[in-house]
Amino acid sequence: MSKNTIPLPLGFLASGIHAGLKSNGKLDMGFLYSSKPAVWAGVVTKNAVKSAPARRTETLLQGRKPLRTVVVNTKYANDLTGLQGYKDVLDTAVWAATLLKIPAHEVLVHSTGVIGVPIPRPKIKKGVQLGIKALSFSGGDDFSRAILTTDLVIKSSARSLTINGSRVWMMGFAKGSGMIHPNMATMLVYILTDAAISRPLLDKALREATDMSFNRITVDGDTSPSDSVVVLANGASGAKTITQPGADYRAFVEALKGVSLDLAQDVIRDGEGATKFVTVTVQGAKKDSEALLAAKAIAHSPLVKTAVFGADPNWGRILTAVGYSGAAVDEFKAKVSIGGYVLYDGQPRKGWSRAKLKKILQQKDVTILVDLKLGKGKTTVYTCDLTDGYIDINGRYTT
Amino acid sequence: MSKNTIPLPLGFLASGIHAGLKSNGKLDMGFLYSSKPAVWAGVVTKNAVKSAPARRTETLLQGRKPLRTVVVNTKYANDLTGLQGYKDVLDTAVWAATLLKIPAHEVLVHSTGVIGVPIPRPKIKKGVQLGIKALSFSGGDDFSRAILTTDLVIKSSARSLTINGSRVWMMGFAKGSGMIHPNMATMLVYILTDAAISRPLLDKALREATDMSFNRITVDGDTSPSDSVVVLANGASGAKTITQPGADYRAFVEALKGVSLDLAQDVIRDGEGATKFVTVTVQGAKKDSEALLAAKAIAHSPLVKTAVFGADPNWGRILTAVGYSGAAVDEFKAKVSIGGYVLYDGQPRKGWSRAKLKKILQQKDVTILVDLKLGKGKTTVYTCDLTDGYIDINGRYTT
Numbered sequence: 001m002s003k004n005t006i007p008l009p010l011g012f013l014a015s016g017i018h019a020g021l022k023s024n025g026k027l028d029m030g031f032l033y034s035s036k037p038a039v040w041a042g043v044v045t046k047n048a049v050k051s052a053p054a055r056r057t058e059t060l061l062q063g064r065k066p067l068r069t070v071v072v073n074t075k076y077a078n079d080l081t082g083l084q085g086y087k088d089v090l091d092t093a094v095w096a097a098t099l100l101k102i103p104a105h106e107v108l109v110h111s112t113g114v115i116g117v118p119i120p121r122p123k124i125k126k127g128v129q130l131g132i133k134a135l136s137f138s139g140g141d142d143f144s145r146a147i148l149t150t151d152l153v154i155k156s157s158a159r160s161l162t163i164n165g166s167r168v169w170m171m172g173f174a175k176g177s178g179m180i181h182p183n184m185a186t187m188l189v190y191i192l193t194d195a196a197i198s199r200p201l202l203d204k205a206l207r208e209a210t211d212m213s214f215n216r217i218t219v220d221g222d223t224s225p226s227d228s229v230v231v232l233a234n235g236a237s238g239a240k241t242i243t244q245p246g247a248d249y250r251a252f253v254e255a256l257k258g259v260s261l262d263l264a265q266d267v268i269r270d271g272e273g274a275t276k277f278v279t280v281t282v283q284g285a286k287k288d289s290e291a292l293l294a295a296k297a298i299a300h301s302p303l304v305k306t307a308v309f310g311a312d313p314n315w316g317r318i319l320t321a322v323g324y325s326g327a328a329v330d331e332f333k334a335k336v337s338i339g340g341y342v343l344y345d346g347q348p349r350k351g352w353s354r355a356k357l358k359k360i361l362q363q364k365d366v367t368i369l370v371d372l373k374l375g376k377g378k379t380t381v382y383t384c385d386l387t388d389g390y391i392d393i394n395g396r397y398t399t
Numbered sequence: 400m401s402k403n404t405i406p407l408p409l410g411f412l413a414s415g416i417h418a419g420l421k422s423n424g425k426l427d428m429g430f431l432y433s434s435k436p437a438v439w440a441g442v443v444t445k446n447a448v449k450s451a452p453a454r455r456t457e458t459l460l461q462g463r464k465p466l467r468t469v470v471v472n473t474k475y476a477n478d479l480t481g482l483q484g485y486k487d488v489l490d491t492a493v494w495a496a497t498l499l500k501i502p503a504h505e506v507l508v509h510s511t512g513v514i515g516v517p518i519p520r521p522k523i524k525k526g527v528q529l530g531i532k533a534l535s536f537s538g539g540d541d542f543s544r545a546i547l548t549t550d551l552v553i554k555s556s557a558r559s560l561t562i563n564g565s566r567v568w569m570m571g572f573a574k575g576s577g578m579i580h581p582n583m584a585t586m587l588v589y590i591l592t593d594a595a596i597s598r599p600l601l602d603k604a605l606r607e608a609t610d611m612s613f614n615r616i617t618v619d620g621d622t623s624p625s626d627s628v629v630v631l632a633n634g635a636s637g638a639k640t641i642t643q644p645g646a647d648y649r650a651f652v653e654a655l656k657g658v659s660l661d662l663a664q665d666v667i668r669d670g671e672g673a674t675k676f677v678t679v680t681v682q683g684a685k686k687d688s689e690a691l692l693a694a695k696a697i698a699h700s701p702l703v704k705t706a707v708f709g710a711d712p713n714w715g716r717i718l719t720a721v722g723y724s725g726a727a728v729d730e731f732k733a734k735v736s737i738g739g740y741v742l743y744d745g746q747p748r749k750g751w752s753r754a755k756l757k758k759i760l761q762q763k764d765v766t767i768l769v770d771l772k773l774g775k776g777k778t779t780v781y782t783c784d785l786t787d788g789y790i791d792i793n794g795r796y797t798t
Contacts, residue, residue, distance in 0.1 A: 046723070047722035047723045048721075048726075048728050049718050049722030049728055050722070050730075077715070080715050080730055080746075081746070081747060082731070082745065082746025083731075083746070084746070115713070115715020115716065116715040116743065117747070302701075309790065314513070314514070315514075315515060316478060316514020319448050320446065320448055320514065322448065323446035324447070327447075329447050329448055331449075332482075343515075344479060344515065347479075347481025347482070348480060348515045348516070348517075386790060388787035388790045391708065391709075391787045391790060392787070
């Protein structure tokens with residue numbers, strides 16, 4: 001969702017600036033700031049190779065202390081940069097902390113971009129000064145632009161909810177269009193709320209929301225060493241603090257899920273080279289976990305994704321992907337439909353129309369439904385098509 | 400390897416004909432025949448969804464009876480065709496068996512092509528008649544053409560060896576350029592030999608050879624429901640029968656490995672849209688199995704494969720893939736080189752030249768070496784780059 005002006009929840013400031021990292025003059029550093037120390041939770045990439053910022057994020061999460069600010073550069077991932085990379089992350093935090101007069105552990109430093117290249121320290125240091133100076137109530141739009149890399153559109157989503165009579169706001173920003181795959185390791189996501197919530201419940205809420213959103217999307221199956229989802233709750237709304245899993249908590253989780261799913265779907269719509277949004281639902285699996293295996297295999301199959309791109313009515317590739325997914329499947333029971341058009345039900349549908357299927361596949365949103373008819377396991381994942389645009393983008397990313 | 404005339408081992412005949420299945424007039428049915436019943440072994444796709452021919456192949460393998468002939472059509476996969484597909488396979492075998500005056504269980508029927516479409520019985524029946532009539536000593540070349548689908552070149556390889564003083568020949572044919580992934584389920588491969596060998600040893604030899612060749616290649620990670628590797632040994636050379644695992648058996652296995660690796664590499668060189676051949680070696684893993692996980696993750700990464708295509712010096716994607724492979728990795732120990740040029744050794748190589756790496760990546764053969772420095776596990780896999788050609792082929796395969 002793209003907007004001209006993005007209102008931030010109470011007590012938050014944001015900015016996005018050009019620090020001279022990107023040669024095309026685009027915004028390349030983003031900043032978030034909370035006037036009150038914010039309770040926070042995060043989910044970090046599961047890739048065994050982690051960037052220096054990702055490892056520091058894990059360490060800060062273990063420290064369980066509040067957070068005040070986030071500094072993001074979107075040109076240098078600071079991954080595979082050796083010990084120097086760790087020093088550079090820490091120094092970046094210190095530069096920001098010194099200017100803001102807060103402890104360095106209240107500064108989260110993130111990055112995304114080229115792997116294996118050390119950050120240019122003088123430019124980053126200068127960028128931190130510029131970015132902190134630029135922090136404002138209306139800086140959300142610049143922030144959402146500054147965190148982009150190969151993304152074509154900004155991604156943000158907001159919800160408001162009432163907690164015990166008080167209005168609270170939640171707003172999320174995401175970056176990501178490649179290296180997108182279930183199990184986190186997906187992108188950079190920042191969700192800000194002026195609700196007040198205990199840290200254990202915020203952590204639980206984030207895991208619930210992530211599981212139904214960011215862990216259900218795939219662009220190319222590659223998982224990045226950098227990416228993270230964090231949520232900051234600063235309580236500036238004055239609403240009652242959520243401390244137990246009752247109705248207020250459920251309302252909070254629903255809002256968080258809503259924002260997360262919006263952002264996750266926006267990432268897919270903006271998938272590198274994507275021309276189509278594909279919803280894959282598998283039901284009737286023996287277990288939910290098998291439904292997920294099957295749905296991911298379909299969503300990840302280059303053959304399914306290229307067929308969707310070319311509107312090639314090659315529906316057989318769908319059950320083929322289920323076949324190697326690890327999920328139990330009986331081809332004499334399974335049913336496959338695309339856009340509601342049944343193509344196979346234990347056997348091929350007699351007289352199915354290639355022209356009709358082609359028309360369905362030519363639409364921008366394509367829905368694939370597989371009913372395995374073996375049990376009650378069910379899930380939905382989201383993906384995009386695989387196109388020559390993807391090849392083009394990734395064949396010359398660093399050059 | 401492409402040749403004008405392909406000599407067959409003794410006692411074998413082959414043919415390839417146009418049965419009117421493919422609209423472009425290309426050969427679309429292939430036939431093999433052994434004048435003596437041949438001992439045989441096979442490896443069939445691990446996809447849980449199997450084509451009717453693949454399931455019948457499994458059944459025949461369990462029957463442990465000799466084989467006389469192979470009938471292949473390369474337009475209709477006969478997969479996801481319901482019970483009719485099973486009837487069609489059996490009838491095809493009966494049509495050939497009746498003409499050849501042999502039992503139907505001596506006829507292997509294979510197919511590859513479009514999924515979910517029943518075979519055109521009259522055309523196939525007529526094709527069987529034509530193909531059997533055309534069988535000849537010099538039909539290997541036509542056979543190797545007839546089994547192709549999206550392949551650009553024929554794939555064959557031969558070896559001769561001496562068993563107890565007698566000369567024997569071995570010749571292999573392969574088809575396959577998409578849906579190629581480790582763990583079988585890769586393609587159609589036929590290896591013929593006039594050596595004599597016991598069935599259990601032939602089976603063991605095929606598994607050894609497959610593990611080091613066809614299970615070490617990946618084009619797109621999709622595994623097909625149709626594909627099989629079979630080896631037929633008819634003993635027509637008159638050489639002593641190999642009945643125990645001594646020197647003769649080892650010589651046989653080496654020849655079989657040689658033919659298999661030639662064919663596997665030819666499949667990669669002919670990968671759909673491929674412009675480059677990529678050898679990925681991982682050493683220093685904790686175990687061989689972890690080396691294989693890591694090597695497959697690299698070989699399967701769309702980001703690595705597009706970078707190789709575009710000669711984009713983005714070497715960081717290699718260790719990133721290892722990071723999500725499941726293999727143990729320590730980024731402060733690991734070493735990465737491309738084409739012998741070390742880029743990372745616990746930290747990025749200082750002053751590495753983008754221009755030099757780009758030049759290495761622009762070559763047709765690219766070698767990636769990762770040393771994890773954690774143990775003695777080692778393996779090599781083969782893949783190709785991911786290109787807009789792949790998208791183009793698979794976006795309009797059925798149309």
